Amino acid sequence: MNIYKKSLLNINKFFQINLRNKNCVDEIFNVLQEILPYESAYIFYIFPDGVKAEYTRNNKLSNNCYAQIDDIDFKTKNLLKSDFKIDNAVFATLILCGNNQYTQDEELIFSTVSEIISNLIKNIELNNIISLQVKAQQETIIELNKAYKTIEKQNKKILKSDKIKSDFLANITHELRTPLNSIIGFSDLLTAKCIGDLNDKQEEYLNDIKISGLHLLGMINEILDMSKIEAGAVRLNKTLFNAKTAAEEVLNIIRPLAIKKNIRLIPDIEEIEVSADYQKFQQILFNLLNNAIKFTPENGTVQLKTEMSGCKYTLTVKDTGCGIEKKYHKKIFNKFEQGKNKDTQNSTGLGLTITKALVKLHGGTISLKSEPECGTEFIVTLPC
Ligand SMILES: Nc1ncnc2c1ncn2[C@@H]1O[C@H](COP(=O)(O)OP(=O)(O)OP(=O)(O)O)[C@@H](O)[C@H]1O
Ligand SMILES: [Mg+2]
Numbered sequence: 435m436n437i438y439k440k441s442l443l444n445i446n447k448f449f450q451i452n453l454r455n456k457n458c459v460d461e462i463f464n465v466l467q468e469i470l471p472y473e474s475a476y477i478f479y480i481f482p483d484g485v486k487a488e489y490t491r492n493n494k495l496s497n498n499c500y501a502q503i504d505d506i507d508f509k510t511k512n513l514l515k516s517d518f519k520i521d522n523a524v525f526a527t528l529i530l531c532g533n534n535q536y537t538q539d540e541e542l543i544f545s546t547v548s549e550i551i552s553n554l555i556k557n558i559e560l561n562n563i564i565s566l567q568v569k570a571q572q573e574t575i576i577e578l579n580k581a582y583k584t585i586e587k588q589n590k591k592i593l594k595s596d597k598i599k600s601d602f603l604a605n606i607t608h609e610l611r612t613p614l615n616s617i618i619g620f621s622d623l624l625t626a627k628c629i630g631d632l633n634d635k636q637e638e639y640l641n642d643i644k645i646s647g648l649h650l651l652g653m654i655n656e657i658l659d660m661s662k663i664e665a666g667a668v669r670l671n672k673t674l675f676n677a678k679t680a681a682e683e684v685l686n687i688i689r690p691l692a693i694k695k696n697i698r699l700i701p702d703i704e705e706i707e708v709s710a711d712y713q714k715f716q717q718i719l720f721n722l723l724n725n726a727i728k729f730t731p732e733n734g735t736v737q738l739k740t741e742m743s744g745c746k747y748t749l750t751v752k753d754t755g756c757g758i759e760k761k762y763h764k765k766i767f768n769k770f771e772q773g774k775n776k777d778t779q780n781s782t783g784l785g786l787t788i789t790k791a792l793v794k795l796h797g798g799t800i801s802l803k804s805e806p807e808c809g810t811e812f813i814v815t816l817p818c
Pocket of ligand 2: 721724725781784785786
């Protein structure tokens with residue numbers, strides 16, 4: 435049959451090959467054999483480290499793996515060669531070795547056929563890359579899913595143990611408060627000499643019992659408050675009240691502490707109606723004033739200023755105390771963080787954590803300005 439007619443009859447078979455099949459290159463060699471009979475055919479790939487026979491067909495030998503570029507006699511005339519290119523860069527070469535010398539017509543047909551094979555090989559490689567990428571993506575998704583599941587499991591465990599811890603703290607602190615209150619109550623009764631007279635030593639020791647009891651009660655109350663906040667069990671009971679009355683009540687409680695250290699308490703409180711939780715408003719103020727007095731040396735001053743600015747109520751507590759290094763400005767709001775102040779015996783380091791949580795519950799903000807040895811200013815804003 436005329437070579438052109440044979441080509442026309444067979445060429446469409448190239449396009450019927452399923453390039454996803456594992457042996458699709460074998461099928462390409464089969465079709466090629468029907469158009470241009472050969473003894474052996476090779477597709478060499480050019481890699482940075484050398485040339486490798488990627489696909490071979492040897493009709494003489496059943497074993498194809500002998501294929502090496504050095505085995506081919508490039509001087510023989512029975513050879514057809516075509517380069518496969520991507521953007522002018524050769525990435526592979528197709529070589530056909532025939533029994534006899536190829537005719538000019540066959541050379542012409544080879545150039546067209548090799549063009550088709552070049553495109554098929556490019557598509558095969560593209561398919562390989564895509565399926566590798568899909569596989570890698572699938573593996574990543576599987577790994578991610580596994581990781582998510584592990585994290586989810588661990589989160590559940592953490593939440594569960596956190597709840598157990600909060601419940602435990604809430605229970606234990608509640609149980610501790612009851613006997614502690616009776617210790618404080620009975621020491622009050624004895625100090626009031628309702629039961630009988632006391633000598634000086636007895637009075638002094640009773641006072642020590644009461645002070646230690648009160649400290650312990652303060653710490654227990656803080657832990658209880660913290661566990662309630664963490665459990666999300668704190669609810670606001672908002673009412674409209676006079677901020678000056680609420681602040682003055684706190685000042686009356688705190689004043690003896692200031693007098694003890696000869697600290698001047700300077701209030702500058704506006705007569706304003708605020709909408710907040712009365713008890714929690716006083717707790718915020720108490721914590722800040724208590725800190726200011728605690729961390730200010732004798733003969734210092736502590737100022738309390740309250741004012742309305744726009745639709746915000748601002749509360750400022752400023753002292754002339756030891757100040758706070760910049761690196762602790764954020765940290766001191768964390769649980770049990772006490773900076774590097776030594777004056778923290780009988781303290782738990784929860785005061786500011788609770789204060790911040792209470793301010794947040796009101797939808798407000800808390801910030802500070804401070805430098806070591808230059809005093810500290812805490813600023814709380816609450817929406818009205
Ligand atoms: N006015 C202040 N001046 C200097 N340092 C302060 C002041 N207020 C807070 N700090 C620093 O921030 C730390 C954390 O304060 P926070 O009120 O949370 O804990 P605490 O007072 O140590 O203990 P607690 O309030 O639980 O009794 C304090 O230990 C102290 O180092
Ligand atoms: Mg405190």
